[in-house]
Amino acid sequence: MTLELVGLSKSFPGVKALDDVSATFHPGEVHALLGENGAGKSTLIKAICGIHAADAGVIKLDGETLKLGSLRDGLNKGITIVNQEIQVFSEASIAENIMIDKLELYREGRGLNWARLNADAADVLERVGLDLDPEDHIGDLSAAQKQLVQIGKALSRDAKVLLLDEPTSSITASEVERLFKLVRDLRSSGMTLIFVSHKLEEVLEICDRITVLRDGKHVGTELIADMTRETIVEMMIGRKLLIEAFPRLETDADDLALEVTNLAAPGLVKDASFGLRRGEVLGFYGLVGSGRTELARTLIGLYAKSAGTVKVNGAPVEIDSIGTAIEKHRIGYVSENRKEDGLFLDFDIETNITMPVWKRLRNPLTRAINGSRQRKIAADLMEALDVRATGPEQRVGDLSGGNQQKISIAKWLAADCDILIVDEPSVGVDVGAKAMIHKLIWDLAATQGKSVIVISSDMPEIISLASRILVFKEQRIVGDVPGLPEPGQTEDSVSRAIGRMMA
Amino acid sequence: MFMQRLRAGRIITGAEAGILGAALLLVMIFAIASDSFLTQYNVFNLTRTQSLYMFVALAQAIMLVTGNMNLSVGAIAGLTAVTFGYTVDTLGLPWPLCVLIALSVSLGTGFFNGFVMTKLGVNSFIVTLSTLFIFTGIVYGVSEGYSYRNIPASFKAIGRGSFLGLPYLFYLMLGTLGAVWYMFRYTIFGRQLLATGSNKEAAELSGINTNRIIMGANLLSSLFAGVGGLLWVSRLGSAQPAIGENWLIISFAVAIIGGTALAGGRITALGLFAGGLIMVLIKNGLILVQANVYFEQAFLGSIILLTILLDRAREVWSAKARKS
Numbered sequence: 001m002t003l004e005l006v007g008l009s010k011s012f013p014g015v016k017a018l019d020d021v022s023a024t025f026h027p028g029e030v031h032a033l034l035g036e037n038g039a040g041k042s043t044l045i046k047a048i049c050g051i052h053a054a055d056a057g058v059i060k061l062d063g064e065t066l067k068l069g070s071l072r073d074g075l076n077k078g079i080t081i082v083n084q085e086i087q088v089f090s091e092a093s094i095a096e097n098i099m100i101d102k103l104e105l106y107r108e109g110r111g112l113n114w115a116r117l118n119a120d121a122a123d124v125l126e127r128v129g130l131d132l133d134p135e136d137h138i139g140d141l142s143a144a145q146k147q148l149v150q151i152g153k154a155l156s157r158d159a160k161v162l163l164l165d166e167p168t169s170s171i172t173a174s175e176v177e178r179l180f181k182l183v184r185d186l187r188s189s190g191m192t193l194i195f196v197s198h199k200l201e202e203v204l205e206i207c208d209r210i211t212v213l214r215d216g217k218h219v220g221t222e223l224i225a226d227m228t229r230e231t232i233v234e235m236m237i238g239r240k241l242l243i244e245a246f247p248r249l250e251t252d253a254d255d256l257a258l259e260v261t262n263l264a265a266p267g268l269v270k271d272a273s274f275g276l277r278r279g280e281v282l283g284f285y286g287l288v289g290s291g292r293t294e295l296a297r298t299l300i301g302l303y304a305k306s307a308g309t310v311k312v313n314g315a316p317v318e319i320d321s322i323g324t325a326i327e328k329h330r331i332g333y334v335s336e337n338r339k340e341d342g343l344f345l346d347f348d349i350e351t352n353i354t355m356p357v358w359k360r361l362r363n364p365l366t367r368a369i370n371g372s373r374q375r376k377i378a379a380d381l382m383e384a385l386d387v388r389a390t391g392p393e394q395r396v397g398d399l400s401g402g403n404q405q406k407i408s409i410a411k412w413l414a415a416d417c418d419i420l421i422v423d424e425p426s427v428g429v430d431v432g433a434k435a436m437i438h439k440l441i442w443d444l445a446a447t448q449g450k451s452v453i454v455i456s457s458d459m460p461e462i463i464s465l466a467s468r469i470l471v472f473k474e475q476r477i478v479g480d481v482p483g484l485p486e487p488g489q490t491e492d493s494v495s496r497a498i499g500r501m502m503a
Numbered sequence: 504m505f506m507q508r509l510r511a512g513r514i515i516t517g518a519e520a521g522i523l524g525a526a527l528l529l530v531m532i533f534a535i536a537s538d539s540f541l542t543q544y545n546v547f548n549l550t551r552t553q554s555l556y557m558f559v560a561l562a563q564a565i566m567l568v569t570g571n572m573n574l575s576v577g578a579i580a581g582l583t584a585v586t587f588g589y590t591v592d593t594l595g596l597p598w599p600l601c602v603l604i605a606l607s608v609s610l611g612t613g614f615f616n617g618f619v620m621t622k623l624g625v626n627s628f629i630v631t632l633s634t635l636f637i638f639t640g641i642v643y644g645v646s647e648g649y650s651y652r653n654i655p656a657s658f659k660a661i662g663r664g665s666f667l668g669l670p671y672l673f674y675l676m677l678g679t680l681g682a683v684w685y686m687f688r689y690t691i692f693g694r695q696l697l698a699t700g701s702n703k704e705a706a707e708l709s710g711i712n713t714n715r716i717i718m719g720a721n722l723l724s725s726l727f728a729g730v731g732g733l734l735w736v737s738r739l740g741s742a743q744p745a746i747g748e749n750w751l752i753i754s755f756a757v758a759i760i761g762g763t764a765l766a767g768g769r770i771t772a773l774g775l776f777a778g779g780l781i782m783v784l785i786k787n788g789l790i791l792v793q794a795n796v797y798f799e800q801a802f803l804g805s806i807i808l809l810t811i812l813l814d815r816a817r818e819v820w821s822a823k824a825r826k827s
Contacts, residue, residue: 302707323710333708341704346768355698355709358691368689411709 001062001078001160002026003048003192008057010043017043018054019216025161030183030193032203032224035213036236041196044213045163048194049081050074061160075101078160082150082167090139095121097138098153124152128182144175151182161192168202173287173473180206200229201459212236246442248467248483251277256314257419257451258331260299263308268294270475272308276419276453281445283462283483284455285498286472292455293336294475296421300325300333312419326356329419332412336423336455338401342408345397349389350378352396352407356415381410385440402433409440420444423455438465463494471501518762518817519774526777529784537791543668549787550669551662553779554676555738558731559750560757560775561683562724567758568687569720570700570767571627575616576754577747578638579725580732583609585642587733588651588742591658598658606729612638613725617718642744651742662737672734676779684772696720700767752803757782760810 003025010018018040025031035041046052048059050068059066061077068074074081088097098121099106106117121134128148138146147167154162164183168176183206187193195207203210204224212219212235219235258276263269269291276282284292297303299310301319310317312329325331335342344352354361354374361370361377378392385406389399396407405425412420422441426434442465444450456462462469463484471479479501481494533540562576587605590596596604612634619630664671686693698706699716706713728747736742761778762771785806789799 321710321712322708323712326710335705335708341702341708344698344701344705346701347698351694355694355711358694362691366689367691368685369691369694 001192002060003079003161003194004060004063005044005048006058006060008044008047008054008059010047010052010054016216018047020057021213021216021218022057023211023218023221025192025194026209027160027192028187028190029208030187030195030206032207032210033194033196033213034198034203034210034232034236039213039236040216041213043216045081045165045194045196048074048161049079049163075157078158079163080154080157080159080161081163081165082147082154083165088138088146088149090137092138093135094125094132094138094141094149095134097149098124098134098156101157120156124156125149127155128152129178142171142175144171144179147171147179148182155186159191161194162186163194163196165196166198167195168197168199170289172289176202200232203232204229246438246446246464249280249445251280251467253277257312258299259311259314261309261311263295263298263310264306265294265298265303266306268303268475269298269305272477274470274477274480276451278451279445279449280468281442281452281454281466283466283469284453284472285457285459285462285469287457290472291475291477292470292472293423295472295477296333296423296453296455300331300421302333326412326415326417327359330415330417331419331421332356332415332417334405334408334412334420334422334425336427338404338408338427343396343404345395347396348393349382349387349396349399349407350374350392353378353381353392353410353414356411377414378410381413384413385410386436400433401429402436405429405433405437406440409444413444417450419451419453421453421455424458425454425456426458426461434461441465459495459498469494469498471498473501518814519771519777522760522762522774522777522781526780526784529781529788533784533788533791540787540791545787547665547668547670549783550673551738552786553783554670554672555731555734556753556757556779556782557676557680557775558727558734559754560761560779561679562727562731563754564758564761564763564770564775565696565720565723565727566627567763567765568696568700568767568770569717570703571620571717571720572631573616573627573721573724573728573754574631574751575612575635575638576724576728576731577750578635578642579609579612579728580735580747580750581642581744582612582638583729583732584736584742584746585646585651585744587736588654589645591655592651592653592742598655602733605733606726609725609729609732610722611725613721613723614718616725617721620721621714621717646744648744650744652740654736654740654742659737659740662734662739672738675734676776680772680776683770683775687770687772692716692719697768697770700764700769702768752800752807753782756803756807759807759814762814764814765811 005021005023008018008021009016021040021044033041033044043052047054050071050073053069059068066077068077089100095118099117103112106112118134125132125134128151130145130148130152132141132145138149141149151162167179171179183193195203197203207224209221209223210227210232211221212232214236255278256275257278260275261273263272272291272295284296286292294303298305299319301321301324310319312331317329319325319329322333325333339345354377357377358369361373362368363370375392382389382392387403387406387410389403396404399407409420409422425437425441429437438461441452441454445452454462454465467483469481469483470477471481481497481501484494539545559576559580563573566573583605586608587601590601590604591598616630616634619625620627661671666674687697695706695711695716696719698709698711699713703713732746735746757775757778759765760781761776762774763769785802786799789796789802
């Protein structure tokens with residue numbers, strides 16, 4: 001069915017989330033919805049499936065104007081969303097999860113006709129290509145399987161429009177392939193598919209058409225055949241963004257800050273060996289769950305290792321806790337989840353920055369932390385990293401994403417860390433701040449001699465920053481790709497090399 | 504004293520001023536409403552009860568700060584009191600030694616609670632709900648329900664004596680609150696307690712051994728509960744197994760009215776002081792206005808709920824203020 005949006009607007013206090021957005025989604029097409037964080041994607045999705053009522057404008061399905069007041073209204077009209085967080089009743093069976101909203105149909109006397117229910121659920125599983133027993137416990141399935149079950153549930157409800165919201169964010173590469181096969185099948189069957197993702201490679205692979213939002217406005221709708229990665233990015237950010245690689249850093253292959261040999265952690269990392277040269281930026285590229293973050297977290301003692309050796313500055317070390325990593329070996333780790341486990345949003349900047357070094361600021365007699373020294377350390381680092389804030393006493397939660405990221409990095413500089421591991425440095429920061437963060441990371445290596453590992457699933461980011469890139473797949477390091485040989489060259493050859501290893 | 508949320512700035516926060524203002528308002532109302540309110544006898548009694556409540560509240564607040572709770576505070580106090588009574592009365596040991604033994608027992612209970620929480624990973628609600636019954640059972644098993652009445656006069660003097668018209672206990676409370684304030688304001692341990700309660704994952708990634716911190720909080724909590732129990736013995740003049748039985752509501756009420764965040768990460772010594780005062784004023788006031796005391800728990804429960812709702816409203820309001 002054709003889904004048509006006409007002049008949708010939606011405001012929240014202080015923001016115009018959607019501003020006169022019109023677009024048409026055709027049956028038998030996979031239509032990507034793109035935009036940066038804050039562009040209005042989520043609001044639009046919620047308007048389409050009935051969670052938010054738009055302030056102005058109408059939604060039409062095959063010409064019929066829909067009045068959607070809730071998610072349930074959307075479902076009744078055949079509009080279904082499969083969320084990025086996969087929601088299931090984990091204590092129930094697969095069949096119960098699929099049929100939870102249709103139990104009425106299976107009523108028999110005072111109970112349910114379980115045989116019929118399970119048989120119908122088995123049909124649904126077959127449609128989505130899952131060879132599973134419908135009576136199995138759903139909690140034991142992988143994220144990808146749960147997602148397919150959710151799609152199956154939508155199909156069993158006779159969905160006409162299916163919204164896939166970041167469907168690949170928590171599944172592995174081979175599972176993505178399986179998902180895409182299903183998506184293609186659904187497309188041939190005439191379903192209207194809306195695909196929300198920020199992974200442009202996937203959009204280019206699976207989608208027929210794209211609609212781009214920026215600042216709540218509809219920027220354009222184009223056939224994918226007419227687009228390239230660059231033109232899509234240009235539509236999203238409103239200007240050309242060349243991937244400008246930083247100059248290569250001269251490093252000595254024998255001068256290793258960190259040397260890891262055959263490191264393993266059960267279920268997380270298999271047989272990892274690599275060296276981090278002094279003063280270099282080393283890239284860890286891979287999907288979520290590929291072992292890159294897990295390796296980093298094993299290195300700093302957060303996960304227990306089961307085998308392998310680690311050398312810091314040539315000397316073998318045992319890192320059994322983060323405290324040891326920070327204090328003894330000067331290894332700092334900037335978490336990928338800044339807001340969840342990286343920062344104390346309710347605390348002020350100086351507390352956040354100086355937390356790892358309180359011991360050094362303590363008066364041995366009174367046991368008190370020296371407040372003026374604490375403030376000075378924070379103020380100096382804020383200046384060095386150009387943090388935009390009212391002062392060291394400002395609440396970290398009130399800073400922008402880019403400035404928060406600088407605070408997370410400043411913390412480890414305060415602790416004099418020589419080795420920095422930065423996990424997904426530019427998640428949730430805007431394009432301008434992203435460039436600043438990149439410059440900051442590169443400067444740390446180039447001018448301060450820090451040895452930096454950058455973990456990222458953002459290929460342009462890692463190509464522009466890293467002089468060498470380790471590629472992760474299924475808990476292993478599967479390859480080692482040199483970064484760009486010279487500034488100004490295209491990243492194509494590097495990204496193709498990485499792509500080959502990931503396949 | 505600061506609102507201790509690891510944010511520098513104002514000497515007294517709006518929230519603290521609010522709690523303190525409420526306490527002063529109550530004092531004024533009662534002073535006007537009742538002639539007997541500001542008599543020396545009543546002031547002595549009020550401040551003494553406030554001081555006792557403070558130890559009860561600290562035992563709870565120190566756990567709340569870390570994002571945990573301790574439902575067994577009263578049971579620990581009872582066990583400490585009975586241990587003291589048994590050693591001083593039945594065994595006839597010198598009372599300073601008995602104090603040490605009794606406090607060792609309370610620290611032991613804190614260690615046990617902390618061990619189950621951190622090493623076995625059971626949440627604090629479940630752990631302390633269980634130990635509440637375990638410790639209470641031991642209290643009645645050992646004492647068989649009888650009080651130990653043979654308490655040395657020099658020990659009773661602690662809970663009964665006064666200096667400049669105010670009970671000794673009041674000065675002990677001020678000193679303890681001062682130490683608590685200093686700990687949270689200046690020491691690494693105090694700040695790590697706040698950090699752990701504010702965001703446990705971030706604390707771990709900052710190199711804080713949160714298990715050690717939570718164990719420390721349990722030990723301190725049991726110590727405050729134990730000291731509270733002993734002071735109660737000293738005031739009553741006998742070690743009664745029922746000591747601590749009605750502490751649960753007091754511990755939460757004073758801590759929460761006093762501005763301790765239920766979700767962790769925030770405590771204020773000044774607020775606790777005012778919270779304790781509000782608590783005794785309300786209890787005292789209910790008697791003065793001849794309210795039916797059988798309804799007391801309903802009043803206290805309502806006040807806790809009201810405080811939480813006010814706190815919630817303030818959070819929402821300040822989040823809105825930040826956004827605009």
